[in-house]
Amino acid sequence: MMNKETFTDPSADYKFIEDKFALEDEVTSIKYFDEQLLQSDKYWRRLGGRPEFSGKVVLEIGCGHGALSIDAAISGAQQVIGLDLISNRIAFARRVVVERFPDIANKIEFHHLDIDDITTLDGKVDIVISKDTFEHIMGIDRVLLSIKRVLREGGLVITGFSPLYYSPFGDHGFHAIGQRIRLPWAHLILGDARVVAAYNKYHPGIECHSIYDLGLNKLKRRDFLQAFDQAGFVIVSETINALYGASKLMLLFRLANKIPGLEDYTTVNMNIVARKT
Numbered sequence: 001m002m003n004k005e006t007f008t009d010p011s012a013d014y015k016f017i018e019d020k021f022a023l024e025d026e027v028t029s030i031k032y033f034d035e036q037l038l039q040s041d042k043y044w045r046r047l048g049g050r051p052e053f054s055g056k057v058v059l060e061i062g063c064g065h066g067a068l069s070i071d072a073a074i075s076g077a078q079q080v081i082g083l084d085l086i087s088n089r090i091a092f093a094r095r096v097v098v099e100r101f102p103d104i105a106n107k108i109e110f111h112h113l114d115i116d117d118i119t120t121l122d123g124k125v126d127i128v129i130s131k132d133t134f135e136h137i138m139g140i141d142r143v144l145l146s147i148k149r150v151l152r153e154g155g156l157v158i159t160g161f162s163p164l165y166y167s168p169f170g171d172h173g174f175h176a177i178g179q180r181i182r183l184p185w186a187h188l189i190l191g192d193a194r195v196v197a198a199y200n201k202y203h204p205g206i207e208c209h210s211i212y213d214l215g216l217n218k219l220k221r222r223d224f225l226q227a228f229d230q231a232g233f234v235i236v237s238e239t240i241n242a243l244y245g246a247s248k249l250m251l252l253f254r255l256a257n258k259i260p261g262l263e264d265y266t267t268v269n270m271n272i273v274a275r276k277t
Contacts, residue, residue: 007226009219011138014212016085021215022203023088029065033096036067036131039245043068043131046160046242046271053077056126059150061115061143061159062133066093066108072129073104081121082110115143121150127158134161134224134270135170136215144231151276157233160242162269165218168253171195174214177202185265221267233274242271 024032044050054076060069063082066089073080084090093110111118128147137143147157163170168184175195176182187195192211199214200206208214219227221240228235241254250268257266 007141007223007230009138009140009142009217009223009227011212011217011219012142014138016138016215017213018086020206020208020213021086022199022206023086026092029089029092033065033067033092036065037071040068040071042245043160045244046239046269047158047273048237048239050075051127051129051156051158053127057081057121057124059083059115059121059125059128061128061130061147062136063093063110064089066096066110068129068131069093069108069110070097070101070104073107074101077107080108081118081125082108083113083115083118084110085112085114087112115146115150118146118150123150123152125150125155126152127156130157130159130161132161134159135164135217135219138212138217140217140219140224141227141230144227144233148231148233148276153276155276156236157228157272157274157276160269160271164220164267164270165216166220166264167266167268171211171214171216174199220264221270224270224272228272228274232277234277236273236275237271238273239271241266241268 053072055078058072058077058080060080060082063069063084066082069080069082082093090110090112097105097108128151134140165171166188169182171187173182175187175190175198177198178201196208196211196214200208211218241250241257243250243254253266253268256262
């Protein structure tokens with residue numbers, strides 16, 4: 001059990017601005033969607049195995065192009081609702097499910113909404129899923145409270161996300177945009193301002209002013225765990241630096257993670273199953 005100090009995410013007051021986010025073109029979106037769909041099995045293995053979706057109401061936070069929501073529907077979910085703050089991705093997800101998965105299209109809804117704006121699902125969701133999103137969420141404590149609100153008693157949150165900001169490539173490579181070489185931890189050495197400048201340079205017409213504009217909340221493992229605790233969740237399982245399907249370097253990061261003082265800098269991914277109490 002974490003201590004009972006009130007956790008407040010430093011990014012809690014930040015308001016996501018969609019116009020500051022550089023969008024993928026259609027070709028890139030299709031390629032990314034296909035890759036994500038193929039990687040679903042690997043993702044679930046990192047979380048202890050594919051959840052039992054049969055007959056369940058499932059909500060995905062940060063559904064992006066829709067691959068994980070579609071996977072849940074194919075796996076037998078009764079209803080799947082995908083939420084994302086990027087309207088173009090929601091439009092893509094709606095198209096792809098109708099065009100390529102018509103047999104399950106009636107089970108899935110995609111909405112360009114924040115979870116705070118969903119009130120019709122209170123206490124009706126069995127499982128909340130989220131992939132590679134929690135490291136981007138501003139106001140994680142607020143979002144976890146909203147997740148708790150929509151979940152049934154005993155409902156689960158199942159999430160894996162990477163890379164955390166202070167890990168080797170925690171800026172998602174933004175410091176190296178337009179360059180061939182990515183150096184580990186370089187974003188921490190260069191500082192936020194230079195990372196933001198690199199992003200702006202590579203995306204003409206985009207004017208970001210802070211690391212939060214890039215969608216990076218800078219939270220550490222202990223911040224996430226404290227937020228779960230404060231929201232009233234019990235951690236059922238947690239895997240740090242999951243090895244399945246990862247590069248050989250992940251084993252090195254996992255070993256280094258046990259050295260005092262290095263935890264923040266070597267926690268690359270978190271994979272959490274938590275239950276509403």
